[in-house]
Amino acid sequence: GNSVTQMEGPVTLSEEAFLTINCTYTATGYPSLFWYVQYPGEGLQLLLKATKADDKGSNKGFEATYRKETTSFHLEKGSVQVSDSAVYFCALTEYGNKLVFGAGTILRVKS
C-alpha cells in the first residue's frame, strides 16, 4: 500500500537557519503530494502541494519539489522564523481521495 516516511524530529534550529525536512513516499501510481502544518492545539493547514513530477509547490517561503525518480518531496525554507515552529506533515493522495500522512516532524525555532 501507499506510505509516507518523514525524518524524525524534533528539528531544532536557530532563527534564520536553513530548513530541510525529508519526505519520501511509496505509491503504486502517480500520487498528489502535500505538506501540511499544524500549530499547537489547532487543526491542519495546507502549506503547499504538487500534483505531478517536477512540480514545485511553494508558499510562505517554503518549497518542495515532486521528485519521481527519488520518490521524494523534501520541504525546504531558506530562513526560518520562530513563528514557523509547528508540526509538519507530508502526505499523499491517490485513488479514493484518502490522504496518507507521514508521522509528522516537530520543528522548533529558537530566537
Place this chain on the structure above:
Amino acid sequence: GAVVSQHPSWVICKSGTSVKIECRSLDFQATTMFWYRQFPKQSLMLMATSNEGSKATYEQGVEKDKFLINHASLTLSTLTVTSAHPEDSSFYICSVLTGTTYNEQFFGPGTRLTVL
C-alpha cells in the same frame, strides 16, 4: 479554500456518556467529509469517510457502533462517540473534500475530547 469549523473545540465528559462532535463546511457544499483521530505527538489516523445521504465508510479496526457518523446535509457531519471511555480521549479532526482537480482536503480546527 473551504472554511471548516468544529464544535465543540474541547469537551470533558464522564466515562459512559456519549459525546457529539459537529463538523461544518461554512462556505462549500461537501458531499464527502473525513474524520481523523490524532493521539498526542502522533500522526493522523483516518477513522471514516462520511458521505452525504449514505452510510459512512469506516477504516479497518474502527468500531462503527462506537463512533457513529451522520452526514445529514452537504454542510454538516457529526461524529458521536458512544459510551466513551478514557481510551477514547484524543484529538478528533474532520476535513472536507473539495472535489477540485487536486482533490484537496481542508481541515477543521479539531476537537479535544477528554474522558474522565
